[in-house]
Structures are given as C-alpha cells and as structure tokens.
Amino acid sequence: MAKAKILVVDDDETILFAIRDFLELHGFSVDEAATCAEAEARYRADVYDAVTLDYSLPDGNAIDLLPRLKAIDPGVPIVLLTAHARIELAVRAIQLGAEQFLVKPLDLPALLVVIQRALENQRNRRKQLARDSLEQPQRAVDPFIGQSAAIRRLEEQSRLAAATESPILIRGETGTGKSELARWLHRHSSRASEPMLELNCGGFTREFLETELFGHEKGAFTGAVSAKVGLLEAANRGTVFLDEIGDMDVQIQPRILKALEEKRFRRLGAVQDQKVDFRLVAATHQQLDRLVQEQRFRSDLFYRISAIQIFVPPLRERAEDIPTFAQRILDRLTGECGREPMRLSASALTKLQDHSWPGNIRELRNVLERALMGARSPELEAADLDFAASPQGQSQEPLSSLTLKELERHHISQVLQEEGGHVDRAAKRLGIPRSTLYQKLKSLRS
Numbered sequence: 001m002a003k004a005k006i007l008v009v010d011d012d013e014t015i016l017f018a019i020r021d022f023l024e025l026h027g028f029s030v031d032e033a034a035t036c037a038e039a040e041a042r043y044r045a046d047v048y049d050a051v052t053l054d055y056s057l058p059d060g061n062a063i064d065l066l067p068r069l070k071a072i073d074p075g076v077p078i079v080l081l082t083a084h085a086r087i088e089l090a091v092r093a094i095q096l097g098a099e100q101f102l103v104k105p106l107d108l109p110a111l112l113v114v115i116q117r118a119l120e121n122q123r124n125r126r127k128q129l130a131r132d133s134l135e136q137p138q139r140a141v142d143p144f145i146g147q148s149a150a151i152r153r154l155e156e157q158s159r160l161a162a163a164t165e166s167p168i169l170i171r172g173e174t175g176t177g178k179s180e181l182a183r184w185l186h187r188h189s190s191r192a193s194e195p196m197l198e199l200n201c202g203g204f205t206r207e208f209l210e211t212e213l214f215g216h217e218k219g220a221f222t223g224a225v226s227a228k229v230g231l232l233e234a235a236n237r238g239t240v241f242l243d244e245i246g247d248m249d250v251q252i253q254p255r256i257l258k259a260l261e262e263k264r265f266r267r268l269g270a271v272q273d274q275k276v277d278f279r280l281v282a283a284t285h286q287q288l289d290r291l292v293q294e295q296r297f298r299s300d301l302f303y304r305i306s307a308i309q310i311f312v313p314p315l316r317e318r319a320e321d322i323p324t325f326a327q328r329i330l331d332r333l334t335g336e337c338g339r340e341p342m343r344l345s346a347s348a349l350t351k352l353q354d355h356s357w358p359g360n361i362r363e364l365r366n367v368l369e370r371a372l373m374g375a376r377s378p379e380l381e382a383a384d385l386d387f388a389a390s391p392q393g394q395s396q397e398p399l400s401s402l403t404l405k406e407l408e409r410h411h412i413s414q415v416l417q418e419e420g421g422h423v424d425r426a427a428k429r430l431g432i433p434r435s436t437l438y439q440k441l442k443s444l445r446s
C-alpha cells in the first residue's frame with residue numbers, strides 16, 4: 001500500500017522533529033512547513049492525505065490559513081494543534097472545516113489515532129463513491145492463463161508496469177482481455193486498497209464524457225439539479241481506467257492531460273480547480289500514433305500515456321493456451337449457472353485450436369456459453385461448437401438467395417461480428433433481450 005502523506009506545519013523545530021519522527025515510525029511519509037506561506041505553497045503543489053497545523057505561525061495563524069487551504073482542496077483532513085485550550089477557538093476551527101483540535105503539549109498517540117481515523121473516513125467515502133458509480137461488481141480473473149511464451153511475456157511486463165506509478169497504455173485487438181488486465185494492474189499496484197473507476201470513452205457525446213469524468217456543480221447547465229462527483233474525483237488515490245481512449249473527444253483530451261500533469265481538474269460550472277491524484281490505465285484497439293497523424297488524438301496526451309505500453313496478444317497467436325483457457329472459462333460458466341463441471345473432448349479441443357478467433361477471448365467465451373446451453377452430455381464435442389457468429393462461419397451467398405431463417409441467421413452473425421462477439425451489445429442493436437438472442441442462436445443451429 002502507498003504511504004499516506006502528511007504535511008506537518010509548525011515553526012517549532014523540536015515539535016516538527018517529534019511529529020515527523022513519530023509519524024514516519026508509523027509508516028507515514030511526512031513533509032514539513034514552518035510558515036503559512038510555505039504551507040500554502042506545499043499544499044498547492046502536492047497531494048496530501050492529512051495536515052497537522054499549529055495555531056500560531058510567524059506570518060499568521062491557523063484561523064487565517066485554514067480557509068485558504070480549504071479553498072485549494074476542501075477534502076483533506078486538517079488537525080489543528082494549539083497551546084491555547086480556548087473553546088471559542090476550537091469552535092471557530094471546526095466551523096472552518098478542521099477535522100480535530102488537539103491541545104499542546106501534544107499527546108502523539110492521540111494524534112496518530114485522530115489521523116488514522118480521518119484517513120479511514122476518507123477512504124470509506126471514496127470507496128462509497130466508487131461503488132455508487134459502478135454498475136456491477138467485477139469478479140477477479142487471472143489474465144495470464146496458459147504457458148505460451150506470449151502470455152509469460154505479458155505477465156512479466158505487467159508485473160513491472162504494476163510496480164510503477166506511470167500511466168499505462170494497454171493495446172490489443174478487441175476481446176483480448178485488456179479490461180481484465182487493467183483490473184489486474186490495479187489489484188497489483190500500490191493503490192490496490194483504493195478504488196478503481198472505469199469509463200469506456202467510445203460512443204458517448206462530449207457532454208456526457210465531460211460530466212462523467214469531471215463532475216459538475218449544481219446549476220452548471222440546464223438539468224444539473226444537483227452537484228455530481230466525477231470519476232476522477234471518486235478515484236482519488238486510486239486508478240482511473242479509460243477504455244477505448246482513442247475515441248475520446250479531442251476537446252476533452254487537454255483536460256485529461258492537465259489532470260495527469262498538474263494533478264488538478266475543474267468540475268463543470270466550478271470557479272476553481274480541485275486537486276486529484278490518480279493513476280491512469282488506458283486501453284485501445286486502435287493505432288494511436290496513426291490517430292495522432294490524422295489529428296484525431298493529441299500528440300502531447302499520446303506521449304504522456306504511452307511511455308509504458310503493454311500489448312495483449314490475440315488468441316490465435318497463443319493457440320497452445322486455448323485448451324487450458326477454454327477449460328477455465330467452462331468451469332467458470334458451469335459454476336455461474338450451478339451446473340455439473342464439463343469437459344472438452346479431443347475433437348472439440350482441436351476445433352477450438354484451429355479457429356482464428358477474430359473476437360478473441362470474448363468470442364471463445366460466447367462459443368462455449370452457447371455450446372453449454374445446447375449440451376446434453378458432460379463432454380462437449382466438436383459438433384457442439386458453433387462458430388456461426390464468427391466471420392469464418394459466414395455465408396458468402398447473395399442475400400436474395402437465402403431463406404428467411406438463413407437471412408435471420410446471417411444478420412445475427414453479422415451484428416455479433418461487428419460487436420466483436422459481445423452478446424449484450426448485439427442484443428441491444430437487434431432490439432431483443434439477451435435471452436431471446438440465445439434462444440435464436442440455439443434454434444438457428446438446427
């Protein structure tokens with residue numbers, strides 16, 4: 001877990017030393033400031049998890065400084081330390097947004113408890129925000145199934161990348177498991193105990209993406225009846241995963257760059273920036289350098305996010321992994337629907353390994369899901385595997401020569417292919433529920 005960073009503001013060197021020593025001993029990283037001006041400059045420049053603030057400083061007092069710090073970033077807990085145990089001072093400090101008020105001589109263990117509790121509250125608030133914006137909980141999968149050289153290389157690169165703080169760009173064809181890898185990277189980073197928030201940049205309007213990413217203030221535009229916390233804010237200290245980043249509107253790109261470089265962003269309709277600290281993982285199936293040449297993607301953002309690139313190999317380049325992979329997916333599918341475990345016969349495995357998998361793991365999963373529904377024995381045979389939804393299985397005949405049933409089959413195959421084997425999206429495009437699409441696929445096989 002990353003060390004929480006505390007700013008200790010005090011002009012008494014003995015106290016500074018005592019607090020720093022004690023907090024570092026308990027696993028915190030500490031920065032110091034001895035004046036209001038120095039504290040404000042540091043607070044503006046860096047992202048802190050908490051602040052301890054002495055009441056009297058050479059160039060002012062905490063009651064003057066508190067509102068200035070809160071204006072820069074209102075979310076950071078500030079603990080006020082004072083030699084004056086005056087009740088009106090405590091009330092004023094709390095009114096101005098201080099988390100706690102401790103009287104000197106300082107009880108260091110008490111300070112530790114106050115800081116730990118404040119950090120825990122912060123973390124819980126962020127996790128709640130993340131849960132609120134996730135549609136469904138994600139189940140962890142192992143992105144490195146198999147023994148091929150390609151997958152071992154992927155694991156090695158991913159372990160190295162996870163240990164850094166830099167943005168990561170995941171490249172690869174559709175359905176290769178880029179999103180699953182992004183989740184793995186978060187789980188194996190120093191930010192694992194913080195939230196990860198995901199957004200697919202494809203197919204949304206600029207306005208929608210803007211409010212999702214940056215949030216907005218109440219009244220920022222017609223219909224903004226309440227304030228909204230954006231994804232960057234909710235993912236503070238954690239990871240932001242932007243899928244299909246190549247589709248991001250060019251006008252939004254500089255704002256993402258600013259958030260990455262300056263660690264600040266502004267909600268729509270807000271008058272000031274907020275600070276934020278997140279790690280970006282982005283994914284794309286497109287050639288971003290080509291989009292840069294075509295001026296559809298900003299070169300500065302490209303250079304910022306592409307220092308660490310991970311390429312996820314397509315399934316056809318690791319055919320030797322397909323038997324293990326297919327069995328794992330089958331185990332998962334039977335487990336999910338409470339069925340007895342199933343095996344793949346030798347002929348089924350050969351058929352799977354001979355296929356070119358343009359839709360990659362997603363297509364494999366869908367082929368197995370369909371096979372499972374039609375299966376009558378615990379061993380799947382080659383005949384149970386239907387690649388009709390894949391480009392290889394498509395009819396080349398003119399449409400007018402097809403029967404109505406063949407035409408329906410052709411159309412469903414086409415849509416499934418265009419959606420990279422994504423059943424949910426295909427069902428949506430076809431205007432039918434997912435269950436109906438499955439029934440149709442089953443009946444169209446016979």
Ligand SMILES: Nc1ncnc2c1ncn2[C@@H]1O[C@H](COP(=O)(O)OP(=O)(O)OP(=O)(O)O)[C@@H](O)[C@H]1O
Nearest residue numbers: 141142143173174175176177178179180285361362
């Ligand atoms: N290692 C894995 N084990 C089991 N299932 C996996 C694995 N990797 C991916 N999948 C499944 O394959 C499907 C596609 O994966 P994912 O969404 O991560 O691919 P992607 O490369 O991000 O696709 P796209 O480019 O379309 O966004 C999902 O249903 C996912 O759960």
